[in-house]
Amino acid sequence: MKKIVLFLFVQLMVISSVRAQEFKSEGVYEFENKGSGNIIEDEKVVGYYFFYKVDKTGEEDDAYKLTFKDENLATVKEIEIFKRKGEILREVIYNGSNFACLFFNETTNILNIISYDKTGTKVGGYQIDPIHPYDLIKFKFSSSSLSLNYFKTIFPRGREGFIAQVSNNDGIKGFLISGLDNKMNEVWRYSTPSDLKGLNYATVMDMNDKYIVLVTSRQGNLLSGKSEQGITVLDIKTGAKVAIFESEFLGKKTSIMDALIDPKTNEVVVVGDYLENAEKFGKNPSDGIYFARYSVQGKEIKVVKVPYKGKIISSMDVAYQKMIIDGSARILIRKAFLPEDGRVVVMGELIEKAKNNHNVWNAYSRPMTKGKDDYLNSHQIICFDLGAKDDSVKIKTFEKAISSYSVSDLIKDKSLYICTFFELMNGAFDYLFNSYDRKHDVILTYFHDRGGLNLKGETSPPQFKIIKYEKGEYSTVNFEYKGDYDQTGILPAKYGFLTLLNYIRKERTVYWKLEKALY
């Protein structure tokens, strides 16, 4: 292809037309945060999607535009979509060759996954109807595509297609994991009741070019607090079952918060909470965090436990110790990583269930004028680092202002564990995103410090913070922002950057800006 070479003046014209290095999306009649997010490939931000209403077109449908932007905010493609009312875009996944967009119709409860190629041409669709009530909660409330895999529906299946996970309601309650090609044809299907009776929930946790790791559960799900979780490994090409882990350790006294395939050894690394004596997470606070390693066939290689009343408490400031001891606070594991040196790095957020509140936020990051009676207070970001050769665990805490999230009346009597999951689904808490730069072997963790006091009485301004983890060393950078961008949002961006969005309703325009935060 002929390389376009521009004369300097042409560049100047381009620059002068995007005053202050901002990009504009014009004609934005209406949009919501759910309709915009990052396009991720191989754990890195490679672009953004932005979905917005351009016109009301009739009783049944409206005109929308779906814009894909590259990591430098240049528009790659704009797709015009006529969409039925009540249909919302919930997820966009990129597999290196195609985009899969998940539309959920709030009126009919039908899910549609539409695939577009890079030229913006629709190449296929996959409909899931009806879906299970468990998933309805997920689609109706879950606010962010950056949240746990438990709340996601589509994943890349190499460059060849996608994986869809839902609980079906097709006569018999059960789960459905579908391997799709880029045209959304179902290549394989793994589900109950056809395979394993008794398993009633499955979540895709990780995949490589050979395997998919699923967390499966018996008896209810995580929200019920009764789950007995385990690991199932599938062949990514055929969907055939490779192994169901029959581990003594994994079971009803452990939760699985993340599970990863080690790209070098194909071993499966599982992290989560464990109970020492108590039986159910629904009633009891966890006793610690564990790291477990298994062969892909499910043979246990090692389990390392990190007890709260021990290593964790001793790593914390005195101000935080009391709430750990009395069980009112626990670490919510957000993401695990396997750096090149063989360590396991886990990022978590310290959450407390309390009657007192501080700076109260609702699910969409807007302060609430009036709080209720029960709150989840987010205190710190905590990183665990499990050594590659020995079983030593380093713990590092990162301060931020306390932010409070009011707990729904529906679940306020439930345990911290259940409340935390429910609120997380609504978009609560301050951890935002992790990216892993394989080339430089650097993990970046983004979180929001909403400003105010922390438990030690120190104050901080509203800001984003980025933790950089590189070869066992941590460094942090703060990105203070003025109120302008708080209204619409800040998204994690390509390595070291943040993307700032500002919607000026009067102008029907969203201004996009990319700002370097980390050097």
Added chain:
Amino acid sequence: MKHLPRVAILFFLILTGNLSFCQELSHYQPIKIDTTNGAVLKFIDANFKINKDTLTLRDTTIRGIIIRQCSTRVDLVKDFVNEGDLYHNSIFDSVVRKVASVVIAANPIFKEKIIVLTSRSLIPNAFNLGNGVVVVNMGLLSQLQTEDQLALILCHEMAHDYYRHVNNSIFSYAMKRADKDLKRKIKKTLKEKYNVNQKLEALLIPGILEDMKYSRMDELAADSLGLVLLSNTNYNLTNAINVLDILDDIDEEVRIEPLELEKYFTYPEIPVRSIWFEYEETSALMKSSEDDTKSELDDSLKTHPDCSLRKEKLLEQVKAMGRLTEIKKEELNRYLLKDKKMVDFEIAQTLYDQLRISSCIYFILAKIEDYPEDYYLKSLLSLCLSTYSEFQKKKNASFVIGYNNSEYSANYNKIISFLNTISPAESSALSYWMIRPEQSTIKNNESYLSALLLSSYAFEKEAEFKECLNEYNSKFPDGRLKKYINKLSKY
């Protein structure tokens, strides 16, 4: 005789002083910004009075719109003057004025009715503001090869003025804005429930397309009359119309060979990180969509017809006039502004003044090898980096540098990537160390002293900063940096 030693010393001082003065003068001093161009303001006041016919218009809406548009136009020119955006008594505006005077002398109907201004803007353009004001941008001027070409451009803009195209378009705009029927339809559409935006587009697009059609017709008319005006002079018409080729070929890169950034940003005092100079086209999404053929805007939807079409029509006209001549190649391989160094440095300075830091660095690096004897570009490079570091510290770096884009040249992308990689501390250190070795010899050069001043501020050398500040204030009381200095609040 007893006074001889004193005279000798005085003579020696004068001589050595002159030597050092000459040495400093050999380094470029940017053209002064002049905000007191009385002639322009006088012309504007005399020629931009609202037309009597307008003032007697019965329709108050139309009258109001026209008056507002006209006063906006006056404000625009006054802003040009007040912001120092116009060259005044420089080599650039003098060449434009010289050619304009030849054209006006040959076409006396324009005598005292036209004022030709030269703007610092780097956009390759010239335009007519109506009521006798023609503006030529530096971005266009620097690309022209001969006076013939500049003359044609001036004639073209003067033809627009003669035909009152700008005033007619203001009137037509006012008529449309005041069109009660259209207003009623818009109001009705806004109240509708569905497809409001689509219907609004349907209402407004025919008007926009009609304007484009008229605009294209106006361009062809101005071309034609412009050539007639030019034919009254002795300028070469065939050479003149080659200007359209220049406008067509403007997308040529300043520097083709790959830039080696290491050469310009490696100093013993600063540890270099290898990632500074790493640039890979990372935009997987954009790369993947390259196969998608970009649709070019249909010619009929452009306000200006294609240059090739315009040239064809003008050539026919020149033939009909019997003025077609053969052009020697050497006549085309030159620039109208012969002092290329001054043009290049002025472009670089304008880029810096406009805070286009990444573009300025790109331009400096593309040109710096051409002028090894002059320290001006290196001073400006240091200024760029110290200014950039201040924006970085305020988390607002994107205000002054571009974003990587696969449509930009690899060299420009490399510079953006480098700027994004260096930390605020590194950019201020680079700005500081790159100009330190020469400070004893050229401190009387404003650009160099500015660079010393800002780099010591950015690199937090308080004592040095204060010393430079005093020196700058005493040597350059009206210096370019004056307006920024007050904002430097750290000390």
